[in-house]
Amino acid sequence: MALLEVKNLGITFGGLHAVDNFNLTLEKGDLYGLIGPNGAGKTTVFNLLTGVYKPTTGTFYLDGHELKGKKPAEINKAGIARTFQNIRLFKNLSVLDNVKVGLHNEMKYSTFEGIFRLPRYFSTEKKMNARAMELLDVFDLSENADTLASNLPYGKQRKLEIARAIATQPKLLLLDEPAAGMNPNETKELMETIHFVRDNFELTVLVIEHDMNLVAGICEQITVLNFGTELAKGKTEDVLKNPEVIKAYLGE
């Protein structure tokens, strides 16, 4: 059975069909790309899949469970985590605490146990710290564990966002332009990290990206969106040669 199944998903804002008739099937372990010119509706697809917007038509399933109309927090608990195009970190929390917020639903103790420092507080916090440091290690952030998130350099902020998303133990990870603002070296490093994370945490990854090097480098398959509709779909190298796609990106 497919991990993610999106059927005829669409949303209209007023009279505008921001996304129309969007279909997608992801198998477990896929590394899938979603590309398209500016304003094509890529981030809107992410917002639909994470419950930020409610779809006007269609529906989607994760592992066979219908998630249409659920709240963002519920969708995360069901197994979809995301990053944001414009970075959204918890700026006044430390890097470590950012990841620990991601562990919120994975490792629990009650508010009461937290206030009165009962044994479970100490044992769970210890586990949380260990797990968070493990994740920070993957992203080369362990040295910055005590830094405030807002004081991190840009590239590391992007990585921290991914680390925080992975902390929620998702089945499906949505990355919204992870390489935006990175230099070629950082992008290359990021590509390796995404590969590593996919294999190591048994994730399925759906990524929006403008950087064609990254798309060609890591995505096995892609969908091209234009004006909210699907323009092309298939193996990355075939799609990128498609004259329609080239036309959409470069004009005639």
Next chain:
Amino acid sequence: MDRKNNSPLEKKSSSLRPTTKKNLITYAMVIFFFVLFQTLSATGNLKHAHKALLVPVCTSIIMAISLNLVVGVLGELSLGHAGFMCIGAFCGSFFSVLMKDVITTTWIRLTLAFIVAAVAAAVAGILIGIPVLRLKGDYLAIVTLAFGEIIKTVVNTLYIGKDANGFHIAMSTANLGLEPDGKIILNGPQGISGTPKNSTFVIGFILVMITLFIVTNLMDSRTGRAIMSIRDNRIAAESVGIDITKYKLLVFTISAAIAGCAGVLYSHNLSSLTATTNNFGYNMSIMILVYVVLGGLGNIRGSIIAATVLYALPELLRGLKDYRMLIYAIILIVMMIVNNGSYFVQLRERLSIKLKSGKNKKEVA
């Protein structure tokens, strides 16, 4: 990383996590000033007028800390905080007046009054919180302001009496229908009189410490991180599976319960309790907000200092007569600039870096 090592008995202070260290300094500061003022008043070195300030200062500290939980930690502006204090004060006093002859041990009665008031204020917090917390920003501020006023007005129009038949509740004395042996406990705008004056500086201090314990431990826990993540970025918090409504309501409730306890402390320091604009109206709510903002949003120690200084100042400046409020205003402005002005912020940062490097040098040597 091991939090168990954070107990002060096991390790040197240098190995403490920064938040734990910060909290310990706050506790130490409160204890130091308690001991100082307690000795001063015991040895008779404190003027009567100044002694009378001790309990109200504790009240405003507790109010400031509890409001800071909503405004500074959760990041929602609430302007009706005095309303919860009002509920606590009246429920606590009501309980004490009712039970004065039944429970004669003071500390048991007072403890029960605190519990009754905390529960009543918490219930009010939940009831008001459910509709109100759907709003954000300015809208939330306006509606909480209104609820604060509503609470005060309702208390002012209620008459509650007790006779052999039980309780009577009405909107005027005439409708109360009490038996001749009955006694009015809550008398409309005249409020509750005859509350035993049980509040002492020691009780105030204990309550401040309990509040500190609850709030600082809450902030440094899984729940606290969730709350602060909502403040920093609501959309991202939702995206990592945090239930926004649940935590907003939780903060609102805890904060209301603590404010209710502050109300009991306040009402048991007066023999007659009435609800006016100055003690439970928006004046008070704004005053507490001033303590919180000047002390620093999310900064518990700052709230304590600001509440103490700003509450005590107008009284201490009484000797200056007409110039009193002028000087008070100047002090407010100076505090604001020193706290938030970019020059002073940079100065503080530079100083802390210097201090840190100084320490490191010593350790190397």
